[in-house]
Amino acid sequence: MFTGIVTSTGKVKKITKKGDSIHFLVNPTVKNFLRDRKIGDSIAINGACMTITKLMKSGFEFTTVKESLSKTNLGELNVSSFVNLEKPMKLSSSLDGHIVQGHIDTTGEVWEINKLKDSWEFFFKFSSDFRKNIIYVGSVSINGISLTVAEIVKETSKYVIIKIAIIPHTYDVTNFKYLQPGDKVNLEFDMLGKFVMRILGNITK
Numbered sequence: 001m002f003t004g005i006v007t008s009t010g011k012v013k014k015i016t017k018k019g020d021s022i023h024f025l026v027n028p029t030v031k032n033f034l035r036d037r038k039i040g041d042s043i044a045i046n047g048a049c050m051t052i053t054k055l056m057k058s059g060f061e062f063t064t065v066k067e068s069l070s071k072t073n074l075g076e077l078n079v080s081s082f083v084n085l086e087k088p089m090k091l092s093s094s095l096d097g098h099i100v101q102g103h104i105d106t107t108g109e110v111w112e113i114n115k116l117k118d119s120w121e122f123f124f125k126f127s128s129d130f131r132k133n134i135i136y137v138g139s140v141s142i143n144g145i146s147l148t149v150a151e152i153v154k155e156t157s158k159y160v161i162i163k164i165a166i167i168p169h170t171y172d173v174t175n176f177k178y179l180q181p182g183d184k185v186n187l188e189f190d191m192l193g194k195f196v197m198r199i200l201g202n203i204t205k
Contacts, residue, residue: 002044002100004139004146006084006174008033010045012077013059020066022075027059028085034060037087042102044086046175047144047186048072049102072104073143073184082175084144098139098146099191106130108142110183111161120166122176123153126187131160132197133189140164141188145174 008030016023026045028034034055037043041052043060048068054061069075077083108126124142134140138149142164151163171177179185 001089002047002049002086002102002144003089004047004086004098004100004141004144006086006145008085009082009173009175010059010085012079012081012083015077015079020069022064022069023053023061024064024074024077025059025061026083026085029082033085042088044084044088044100044102044144046073046083047086047100047102047141047188048074048104068104071106072186073107076184082178084174086144098141100141100144100146100188101191102144103188104186105133105189106187107184108187110179110181110185112181113179118168120171120176121150122164122166122179123161124164124185124187125159125161128155128157128159130187130189131155133193134160134162135193138193139190141186143175143185145170145176 008028010026010028012024013027014025039052039055042049043052050062052060053063064074108124111125112123114121134149136152140147140149147164149162150165153161153163166176
């Protein structure tokens with residue numbers, strides 16, 4: 001379980017394809033980020049919950065299997081790509097973001113980026129299959145970051161476009177500063193909202 005508060009980025013140093021899986025070697029950009037980690041621990045990579053399979057002094061390895069590759073943007077990574085990293089929350093942790101499972105629902109696309117005087121507006125496009133999971137000023141995890149929907153810009157039968165406001169701190173400490181229009185991002189919608197939709201769906205049947 002995570003909160004969507006990204007505490008470090010990581011740089012992909014090596015990619016090894018084995019069958020229908022991919023093994024990644026990542027070096028965190030924050031010093032001593034891995035000091036309290038061990039093999040078998042969970043870690044969120046761009047919001048996707050992965051397992052540490054090997055630990056080194058300056059980095060760690062994880063394996064992404066076919067199922068995860070089909071639902072996330074991890075298969076789009078290249079050597080030198082930067083990913084968002086978050087360690088699992090502790091029961092004593094402050095819930096500064098929102099409850100994030102690390103189970104990616106779908107991917108979206110960076111539609112547009114507007115640079116303002118001291119902030120950024122990011123617009124993301126995704127399938128209308130998930131339109132019921134988004135509400136105005138509701139929470140959404142994008143590449144593992146807990147964010148607030150500033151505006152539902154457009155809804156059609158095929159897609160939805162939402163606007164997210166990004167403050168300088170979030171821009172500086174995450175991989176949002178590397179995003180460009182057309183890039184794929186991981187989306188996890190609010191877990192509580194999904195439970196409500198499931199319950200209401202069963203009631204109306």
